[in-house]
Amino acid sequence: MGIPERKRRQRRDLKRRILDAAERLFAKDGYQNVSMRKIAEEIEYSTTVIYSLFRDKSEIIDDLIAEGYRGVYRRYEEILARRPDSPLETLNSIITEYVAFALENPNHYKLWFATSEIRVIDGQLRMRHGGRSYHVYHTWLEQIDQCKAEGLLPDRDTLTLFQLIWGSVHGMISLRIHHPQFPWLPLKQHVKELLSVLNRGLA
Amino acid sequence: MGIPERKRRQRRDLKRRILDAAERLFAKDGYQNVSMRKIAEEIEYSTTVIYSLFRDKSEIIDDLIAEGYRGVYRRYEEILARRPDSPLETLNSIITEYVAFALENPNHYKLWFATSEIRVIDGQLRMRHGGRSYHVYHTWLEQIDQCKAEGLLPDRDTLTLFQLIWGSVHGMISLRIHHPQFPWLPLKQHVKELLSVLNRGLA
């Protein structure tokens, strides 16, 4: 009776190891230079097992992306649980965490950005990727709304405010990742300056 | 008498077609997934002709990049020739043109961004790609300096101001290119809003 259970667990572990190996390789060699063979070698299994757990290469990538989103989202839940004083602070924290995650996992971020597609359907944000990954940006929208409600942000269309904020944040991340040689401000200061520009600029 | 002339023209046309095909494929399949074979098929010539016009794959990319760069720079010259009233207006125009060019030539922009490298050497911005070196951003820096001189921007380190501006601008471009489905503001307005955020935020 415990046998099928154990088998299922082993299988889940193997899936985990594959995803971990894939991520490690993505991080080390970049998205394009990771092959099924290399993943198989990394976990010391045959190539074929991978196909028994994932339909194809792109499914691995999708799963990885979804996990990344979940990672960010988990951090968000912590922040929200802490219930800081003002929604503006929450928004700032949320953005800070987003940036931190992106720069700690640059290959992840690149992959995520290169493969995800965001759109708005019936006023709702939707993304092609890993289930509920749009939750991340939902949190942004919620906090923007709250800020508006408390007069901390101007009373403008939420998606407008969102796109201005998102753009600046993404731009900063993207540049820091792609041009590591540039003499960037220390990360913390960079984020602070950016937030201050946004806060003052949008006010 | 006109024969060698015509031949030269044909060759130039072929070169053009190769560059166009390459760009089209970069757009469709992504920079990494374009092969010499595919380009050859696209133009319906043998692989070898390409090698008779370009040393190797990277030369095609270099040429494409150089074209993009020339396009932006030509627009800058026009703006500077017009000598608008204040350096802040010049800076705004320059950014507006930059964004316009990027969104009119999204593949150029992607390619450019993915393959170029920026760094600062002896206080001088250096943007390199392949053997060539570009200086699109010099104009940005000059105008930022002028704005500082006239009290239109705060007296802070130029590279600091630059990275905040550049980040927001790049982010906006990058997002609009990669998420065409998102309900973006009309481009003109988006730029205007962005500039206003920056102007107010940095002041």
Added chain:
Amino acid sequence: MGIPERKRRQRRDLKRRILDAAERLFAKDGYQNVSMRKIAEEIEYSTTVIYSLFRDKSEIIDDLIAEGYRGVYRRYEEILARRPDSPLETLNSIITEYVAFALENPNHYKLWFATSEIRVIDGQLRMRHGGRSYHVYHTWLEQIDQCKAEGLLPDRDTLTLFQLIWGSVHGMISLRIHHPQFPWLPLKQHVKELLSVLNRGLA
């Protein structure tokens, strides 16, 4: 039960067939003109199988060389085990076997000769090919030394005697392989004549 065993055998056989095919092609078209593709066609398998059994082209060659070397060396061990009366007879036997092997396996010999490198380091002969190191000629040197000790060869520098002997022997082999149409003496007589010239000439 016997299944994995049979599979292993099949794999070994395939490896054998690849080596044989490679050798056949080396013989027919010359060492430089053998490609992985041609080997694959010869065995009627895809190119990729070869790469599943050999790391790269040079490994095929290395293996072939190693086989050749082992073949010669085995014969030497037999001769030395027999302990003939005088070292001069041993030397003669050794040379005779060397010639016999070379002419029975002309492709091996050509390949070996074309790709190996001999040098002397710290007074020690070193014959290298790929990562491996061989010492076929050590036996020659030992016997030359012995002959000197018993006054059967003049008391001259061993490497000098060696190069004179080696040159004549290699020349004979090389010519017989490359000019099969020439009216050579019967092999046995040829070797005998050569040895007699050397023995008398060096005395």
Added chain:
Amino acid sequence: MGIPERKRRQRRDLKRRILDAAERLFAKDGYQNVSMRKIAEEIEYSTTVIYSLFRDKSEIIDDLIAEGYRGVYRRYEEILARRPDSPLETLNSIITEYVAFALENPNHYKLWFATSEIRVIDGQLRMRHGGRSYHVYHTWLEQIDQCKAEGLLPDRDTLTLFQLIWGSVHGMISLRIHHPQFPWLPLKQHVKELLSVLNRGLA
């Protein structure tokens, strides 16, 4: 009237330059690494001119080989013109020159050896290559005959003596070319030793 003459001369010159370029490249990069393109680049002409002067690549090689033979043969004529005291001295000189030429033009020698084929038809030496190239070895045979006539070599079949001499000489050359790292005797001494072994060994 002088015009066609001049054209013919130009053509001959061009042929000369092609052969020279080819030889230079063979010497520098080895036989296998020379391509028609590279020859064309070396002489700064189009690839096609080469095809107007040579049927194909192998014709260039053949011509080059023939020239090599002629080069040796010319040296032989000088030696023969000098009419040294004994035919044995002549034979020694002839061999010495042969070795010298081979080691001064190792790529030539390799090529020559790799592509020529010697045979005996109706008691006459014949080679596949460049017209009268077998003349070189005819001279050897003549001198061997003379030596026999004067009792300087034993009265044995000329081709037998020839093959013993030729083998030793070729072996020495071949080894020195292929194993440049071996601590060979200085060339002059090596030749002298070899000749002494042959003279004494055959006597």
Added chain:
DNA sequence: TATGAATGAGTCTTCATTCAT
């Protein structure tokens, strides 16, 4: 369930050669 074996199509690049002009 997991494997080893195998494949066909693909990567960039170079080759000798030909043909219209």
Added chain:
DNA sequence: GATGAATGAAGACTCATTCAT
């Protein structure tokens, strides 16, 4: 007589994927 343009085949090697077992 000489050229520039073009080609198809080939070079070593890697890829994602499948199939019999």
